[in-house]
Amino acid sequence: MINQAATPRYPGLSIEHGEIRQFGKPRHCAANRKGQYQTTLRDSAGRYQTVSIISLYAWEA
Structure with a gap:
């Protein structure tokens, strides 16, 4: 399972x-x-x- 860093570009990804999944x-x-x-x-600013x-x-690799 892959999760992003502390300040993700796409939260919940x-x-x-x-x-x-998001x-x-x-x-x-x-x-x-x-x-x-x-x-x-959806990005961190709320835009798709x-x-x-x-x-x-x-990015996962």
Whole structure:
């Protein structure tokens, strides 16, 4: 299980067994027109940001 540092960019975000969750709720993934998978996460300012799945898994490693 992966959790972020003390001041996270996306609060409540965790990646466990390949599943992306924010505040315990699973986040859905979709492919854009280029075939890149993305998800929408709420940032620390309360705005929703579209984030590449690849960048999240790179952060996990």
